[in-house]
Amino acid sequence: MLTTLDLIGTAAFAASGASIGVYKRLDLFGVCVVGVTTGIGGGITRDLLLGVHPPTALDRWPNFVVALAFSLAVFLLHPLMGHVQSVVLWLDALGMGVFATTGAATALHHDAEWWAAILIGAITAIGGGVLRDVLVNEMPLLLHRDLYATPALLGALIVVAFELWSVPYPWGLVAGTVIATALRMAALTRGWNLPSPPQWGRTS
């Protein structure tokens, strides 16, 4: 279950990274590097924080192969996607939801405190996207104006809460993923966002 969800999230993030690489007019390898980094970056960050050496996403070939395959597919097929850009944002939301819950669950399995598990889940969900945006020299999406980190924290929180309440295993993963993804999608489609800094007659 954890492994399958992990691959789904990897594929979604890799496709989002490769799409941005195509938009930036990178060549074949550049597109694949951004796609693979985005796909496996969150998992590598999680494993570094938890002390899993070498990181699972490098040590098991399916993660890399899935990330590479989806990057290549985007490279070849992107002209057909044109108006499918929204599909990528939805896949990205799915990947975020998946990684928030699998990250938190993995942290709990490594005996992290519940507090650390929530933060590590959120970092796993966010890490790949931040690496992507830093690589292509953009200010990370995470910092822009729609809910991104809030759903990630909520998904991780649900996994930890279900574990503390001893809800049988896969329900926390399912509930956390669904709720985090749905909240992010709702924020995207309805333009929800958080308030800006207050302004009281300020210049600059």
Added chain:
Amino acid sequence: MLTTLDLIGTAAFAASGASIGVYKRLDLFGVCVVGVTTGIGGGITRDLLLGVHPPTALDRWPNFVVALAFSLAVFLLHPLMGHVQSVVLWLDALGMGVFATTGAATALHHDAEWWAAILIGAITAIGGGVLRDVLVNEMPLLLHRDLYATPALLGALIVVAFELWSVPYPWGLVAGTVIATALRMAALTRGWNLPSPPQWGRTS
């Protein structure tokens, strides 16, 4: 002592990160993400280098809560700070001094060589600020023209030297922090900096 100093440095760095987030017109979450990342980023980097899993700054809630509280305070109160920007630079200098010495002391407690302890102290002091500047897509302050890394290296060196000479425990921390912070403040107020590359009739 180490823990208290760590929280002081976290608060100072978080406030500096949140201020830059406000200046970049990020929303509530963006400001908090930059603030928290800046506040706990140096400590996470230190723990990754020393193999402390999961990193202390994630595993203990006070660090996160302090970083979040100071980010929120800056978000809400920044219009009152206007001319207090220099206060932030001074707090940043204090955070740098604190993290240089606590980073070096933590490295020594983990049996790092004295050589590695100096470098890890400096990386701890510098790491949060570099993460902050990379997140908001600016060239790191560290690379700009005033003394930044020199005081950090000096503070870490003092901790290591006091340890080698068997000076009783907290004096190295106190002396290193005070001297590193004072040197950075002096550099800021007096415009000290290091020489630029020599130019002998060079174009470009």
Added chain:
Amino acid sequence: MLTTLDLIGTAAFAASGASIGVYKRLDLFGVCVVGVTTGIGGGITRDLLLGVHPPTALDRWPNFVVALAFSLAVFLLHPLMGHVQSVVLWLDALGMGVFATTGAATALHHDAEWWAAILIGAITAIGGGVLRDVLVNEMPLLLHRDLYATPALLGALIVVAFELWSVPYPWGLVAGTVIATALRMAALTRGWNLPSPPQWGRTS
């Protein structure tokens, strides 16, 4: 052998980082920070992935001293280098080839899977340069249009293949380094690169 190659790669990368720092008009410390980070960044990334704490490049002073010495040399002597910029690109190619093979060999010595060893070799070869480009706020060279990651992957693959086929120890390192460096140099001098994304009447 591994240690000597490591120092050669460190020196080459440090010189390339310092040259970019000079080009960006940083001061003495900025140039040294970029140079040292580029020189030892790949090795630190490798050791973080493999769980070597503290990282070898921080724990052994020769790496740091070599990186610092070559950064200082570039800072002082760059006006004499003017037309020697191509020398830097060739040194960078050498550093990439060296780190790809030593990274893969180190990963194998730490019982990484052959699959992980190839990826870790490539990440070691690429890591320092990516850190350099992120620090100076440029889109990483890795993503630009000439073969960069392909030679790194090939060099690491050769080390792993020779190990699997039980070829006596240093031959894999030598063959991998020579072939990776030669391929990168050929790509640079002949303008080889990989195809761009297909375009079928696409706007934007």
